[in-house]
Amino acid sequence: MTTVLKSYRPGSWYAVLGDHVTVLVPAAERHRVGALWELVDGGATRDEVLDTLVSGGLSSLSGVVLLGRRFDETQVIVRGAAVVVLTTRDGSVEEIDGAAAQTWVERSLGGVVSVSVRLDESEDDDRVISTGLVRVARVDVPPRQAEPEPEPEPEPEPEPEPEPEPEPEPQPEPEPEPEPEPEPEPEPEPGPEPEPQDVPTEMFAPVAPPPPAEPAARRAVAVLAFSSGEVIEVDRPILVGRAPEARRFALTEEPMLVTVLSRNQEISSTHLEIRPGTGVDEGHALVTDMGSTNGTVLVQPGQGPEDLQPGIPVRLMPGAVVDLGDGITLSVSATT
Known part of the structure; x- marks a missing residue:
């Protein structure tokens, strides 16, 4: 089974993130979260999760985002104050606003390469997760990349200083007469070479590496x-x-x-x-x-x-x- 990584920013909505299905509900739907987690964590399909969501009537559901995948199609249901943005392989972008319908807005789109669910405004950093239960303001699949810092503007180059005028070349001095070379001294006769001494083998033995540092013991807190x-x-x-x-x-x-x-x-x-x-x-x-x-x-x-x-x-x-x-x-x- 392929694990799909996602990124999220902390917020007020509950996000139940699974390998096959992702469902998000606002804070007012907290009483549904436990049952939704049991379904998604147990491998339920999108339709099974949808049946549970509407079992008490659509009017009792204040908002929801339900994401599933069937073959190459990404299936989306949005209700309430949530916006889902889908980007496909050819670069086209479709924005789905849950507030645009009294019931819900449903789309099935092929070739989707990224999904962005926008719920609340948040300035927190993005955090990466695969599956789990978290409170979110935004979810992105695949994980959202951090925006690069703007490059500083290049400083203007300083104007070149004028080159100094060349100084006049000095007149060459007359070369002194060469001194006579001294006669070479006679080389001494070679004496007997000293006998080689035994070198202790320990000097060339490989140095044993230091023992690896033991990992720091974990400290119990309770x-x-x-x-x-x-x-x-x-x-x-x-x-x-x-x-x-x-x-x-x-x-x-x-x-x-x-x-x-x-x-x-x-x-x-x-x-x-x-x-x-x-x-x-x-x-x-x-x-x-x-x-x-x-x-x-x-x-x-x-x-x-x-x-x-x-x-x-x-x-x-x-x-x-x-x-x-x-x-x-x-x-x-x-x-x-």
Whole structure:
């Protein structure tokens, strides 16, 4: 299966990005995101995703962008405040505005080489992703290239300075008479050559290369204690679920997969992610709901229960408890 890279800018819309189907809905449709992620991540077709979107009636759907591909045709459905721009091999460009119809605008176009979905204004940098669940203001396939900085204008060349007038050449002085060459001294008779000394072989032995530097040990930022008995340190990304998959991660960032039992199927296949924080969150663990069907509940110390929003990371405090459903919880503690 070919993985298609995309780029996005962070924004308010939810983007469910799959290998075959991509669907985007505004923030008001947050309640649909979990079911859409289960469909797209499970390999559903465009028509199956469309059936789910309109199952409650078209009037209840405030906006959507649905992208699919059938053979050489790119299939697009746009509704609401969204614009999709398609560019074909021959250089033609078609712009599809979802606000131009009361229902939706649908197009099927062959030979498409790039797709740009524009939702909100955003000055953030573009980020590259293959599949996953993110909040976006714009999505481009293939990834959008950064605009080059303008070249500085060339400085004007300085005017050449006038060449100085040549100085008069001096008159040649008379050459002195050559001195007589001294007679050569007789060469001394050669003495006996010194005997060669044995050179220690160590001088010519190859120098052993220094041992490779050991990779820096990963520092754990928290410890997770699962109600099922497992205790895991958070020193890398951790995916938790019924059958977690790591398809959206790069080869250089291999996550740990933790499988939990869900007798009533309340826990999604890839339910949530816990990873070490970076930047202002460095030294802390972050938890993110991966668009689970039944959601995730977080209880921080001294606070009430909080439903995690899909795709939005939250810092975990020591003493926090995360409830995945089906009786599975995990407790967070600091490292010793």
